[in-house]
Amino acid sequence: ADTTSEQAFEQYLNGRYFLNRRGESDAMRARRYFERALRLDPSYARAWAGLAATYVIALDYGQPPDIQVQQAWSKAIEQALSLGPGIAETHVRAAQYYWWRGDWRRSEEHCKLAIGLNPSDSLVLSVSGSKALLMGHLHEALALQRRAVAVDPLSPSGRANLGVYLAAAGMLDEAEAELRHAKELSPTLPMIDSNIANVLVLQRRFDESLAIAEQMPVGALRDQILGLAHYGAGNVVAADAALADLTRRAHAPDADPSLKLRVAEVHAFRGDEEQALRGVEQALATDPSESIHAAIQARVEIMISPFLSALKDWMHLQPLLAQGD
Known part of the structure; x- marks a missing residue:
């Protein structure tokens, strides 16, 4: 499971550093370090588990794996499990992999094994x-x-x-x-900046939220913060413009389903429950066979949204969530 090679261990530690940082370029940098560790010691189970983790992080940046990457990810899981069956992380990484694949039974099995090994x-x-x-x-x-x-x-x-x-x-x-x-x-x-900005909106610190939004790159997350903060500050014209931009992005042919939830959150904040629930329903209508990860992520984001949980008619959302099972 561990390695006797000091050089492999050093490469592994470098990989863990970038893996933990989780920036957009960090997953690829971590992957290179784990691959170097494995060239030095192909039996290093923890390095195989770390390599598998880099593919999970890439999903957070909208990088769906192609066939070649899927094969590499699968190999990393197989090797990690074969070489380190007693390491909790290998089973966590396997659970994440099978979760992404939509194999809930095998994902659950590995979750239980990980918990049993090191709760x-x-x-x-x-x-x-x-x-x-x-x-x-x-x-x-x-x-x-x-x-x-x-x-x-x-x-x-x-x-x-x-x-x-x-x-x-x-x-x-x-x-x-x-x-x-x-x-x-x-x-x-x-998403760290948008998450902070969202909290500031909920605290009614709209100017501070807008200041963060102005520093964010052009895109859906920035549109959402502008739509929320401008509306809260009473600048309806700017808020409507930002919401229109966000809605356009959300309905693009190749748009991530989560963007419809961003639109729904803005409508919920504005008190438009009907439009908010419609956005949630559209996000949950994602065909899991087309993007299992996107369908799962949509459910997770609904559960953690402080804007959607504030809906007065929240109970109407429960049947929609059930449809996502």
Whole structure:
């Protein structure tokens, strides 16, 4: 499972560093280090597990794997399991892989094995929290993520996930603190700026939210923040323009289903429940056979959205979520 090669271990540690940073270019840099470690020691199970993790992170940046990448990902999982069956992380990575593939039974099997091997591992706790979230148990997910951060307080993604869960639970001050801490640890963490800006909107600190939006690259996340913050500040013309831009992006032929949820969140914030629920329904209508990961991600984002949970007619959303099962 471990290696006796100092050089392989050094390459592995470099890979872990970039893997934990989770910036857009970090996954590829981590992958190169893990591949170097494996060239030095092909039996290094932890390096195979780390390599598998890089493919999961790439999904966060809208990089669906082609056939060649899928084969490499599958090989990494097979090798990690074969060489390190007693390592909790190998089963977590296998669970993530089969989850992406839509093989829920095998994903669940590996989750249980990981929990059985090391229930107090930070990665195991985070994955357990994600599972609880998908089942609709936000407060259980929050408790598990708190434990994960206590075990690994320097994990940027761990703190970012905790911040998102806190925001969903309405604990906005604590959410802001965790998200800002995550940004300090990894300034290029995916969606960190938009998550902070969303919390500021919910705190009615619209000028601060707009200041963050102005520094964000042009795109859907920026449009959403502008649509929310301008509306909250009373600038309806600017808010309508941003919402129109966001809606156009969301209905492009190759748009990610999650963009429809961004539109729904803006409508919910504006008090337009009918439009918000329509957006949720459209996001959940994603054909899992076309994009399993997108369908799963849409469900997760609905569960953690502090804007959608504020809908007065929230119970109407439950049948929509059930349709996503």
